[in-house]
Amino acid sequence: MIKEFVLDGIVLYEAKHFDAKDILTCGQVFRYFDNGSHYSVISLDKKCDIVKEGDKIRLVTDDGEYFNRYFDLDVSYGAVIERLKGLPFMEEATENGKGIRILKQDPFETVVSFIISANNHIPRIKGIIERLCVSLGEKKDGYYAFPTAERLAGVDAKFYSDLGAGYRAEYLARTAADIAGGFPLDKINELDSESANKKLCTLIGVGPKVADCILLFGYARQDVFPVDTWIKKVYADIFSEGARSPKEIRRALIATYGELSGYAQQYLFYNKRG
DNA sequence: GGCCAGGGTAGAA
């Protein structure tokens, strides 16, 4: 892939491993929109339009450096896939999702988003988060920014309940207050992934799976393996057995995919869920 | 109309 910074963003050439649909619909992010002709994605207070122009892809944004990092453009996914091939199910999964990239998202936005994701459908998750941004986020040109922790801490559980958050309303209110009150999200990177997972689990509404999602999508950790209902199905496919605990499944899958677990997990999730 | 979702919490065993 060849990358060129231009005035209105970034242009990608020969981008075999960059596909907007693969990246945005593989369950790692919820603030994206299919505009028919192109996709848009919002991260914090920044927006990026992903426009196909023949064999080129134009990332239209006023902050190219931010989205260069966000889309993980300095990592060769061709090299990642080469390393993954040969491991169980990776031949098919990396071909089916060859345009996937793992986004480097904002940790706070990731915490809030994945608290909402728990035991929930992706279309509904998208809706709750969007209503959250419209009601509490700063208004920008044609969209709304993700609200700050202070803004989220300024409303009560009933507010989140009225947004349709269900029983996660209490979790959101308490965790927003915790983070606005000084919970050290900025020090998570000083911890190894197991310790970081435990630390994140002290947030109300964050359990082992959500903590792994936060580490993978918000802190770019690859040595984690979020186990949800889809990964349980994948596990049954790979090992021909089911009904083991998420903890055991996680350990077995990390043993299989090692330091590439995060990548493998995402290809497997996308391949299974479709 | 029932099933299920990128699960977590609190309490019991």
Added chain:
DNA sequence: TTCTACCATGGC
């Protein structure tokens, strides 16, 4: 430490 009941909501 691990197991269980319970949880709100709405897309399908």
